[in-house]
Amino acid sequence: MTDQGRRVGEQNPAAPGRADRPVRVLLADDQSLLRMGFRMVLEAEDGISVVGEAADGAAAVSMAEALHPDVILMDVRMPGMDGIAATEQIAARRPESRILILTTFDLDEYAFAGLRAGASGFLLKDTRPADLVQAIRTLAAGDAVVSPRVTRRMLEMFGSHLPAGAPEGPPGQDPRLGGLTARELEVLTLVAEGLSNAEIAGRLFVSETTVKTHVGNLLSKLDLRDRVQAVVLAYETGLVRPG
Structure with missing residues (x-):
């Protein structure tokens, strides 16, 4: 062959x-x-x-x-x-x-x-x-x-390659994020900022298990395979912006 x-x-x-x-x-x-x-x-x-x-x-x-x-x-x-x-x-x-x-x-x-x-x-x-x-x-x-932290660095470096249609309005208003709860949006934002589950738990004053549950739920709702894809989506939707 x-x-x-x-x-x-x-x-x-x-x-x-x-x-x-x-x-x-x-x-x-x-x-x-x-x-x-x-x-x-x-x-x-x-x-x-x-x-x-x-x-x-x-x-x-x-x-x-x-x-x-x-x-x-x-x-x-x-x-x-x-x-x-x-x-x-x-x-x-x-x-x-x-x-x-x-x-x-x-x-x-x-x-x-x-x-x-x-x-x-x-x-x-x-x-x-x-x-x-x-x-x-x-x-x-x-x-x-x-790691999400490395992904964020890449997005900061190559943010000009994001879709031109990324929303200019309030963050989190992209229809792809419409099914997330307020807490899940908050967790997604922190994931996109490069924080680990433990760091997110400390920031939100909740247990790490609770953070894992939120991350799993938002990945499922957004049909994403992992946290790296979540970071990319957060930037594409304007939830987090380069710089």
Whole structure:
């Protein structure tokens, strides 16, 4: 089979996070040597299985639908459809798959674009193998790799790339936020400011468990996968503004 769509160890799809099966990983990068290196690192780990390799964005999209990976390592610069466009399509068609953007520079515009497109994190291509493995396990468990604080820094840096239609009126009036309670809006604002659950609990004088409940509720109401996506939405809707 060609570089464009080599499939490895296909299995029946199952929900992410199950303890009785390995985390299924799809590699999307146009450099075959880099894919080989990632695969060697990951398949040496217990509980992780590389189920496929794609050499461009279009192949990544089709293989994500066919192979049901839990985590996708996505390069940004690939021929044809790039990693940002592929991330956007996969996030829309298969939100169960978590996407980890691979980038050359920390906090760059490509990583920012990847998060906006629906990725749950990003890593430098020269990251240590142990950190790569931990990031994949973290995503498979349902958490984001990038902290809200880092996401906020990126949004401050690249705020000009937010949609021009972001509301100019009172914060929180965007219709996408209409289903949130006043307390959930407050929690979302604090998440977007980069605060942890413990810090939010201290600010609001409530328990950390209560904060976790509010965060879970607002993610569910807004149909978001994680806190990183919540931060992006808070800026897009004008609830929090760059600067």
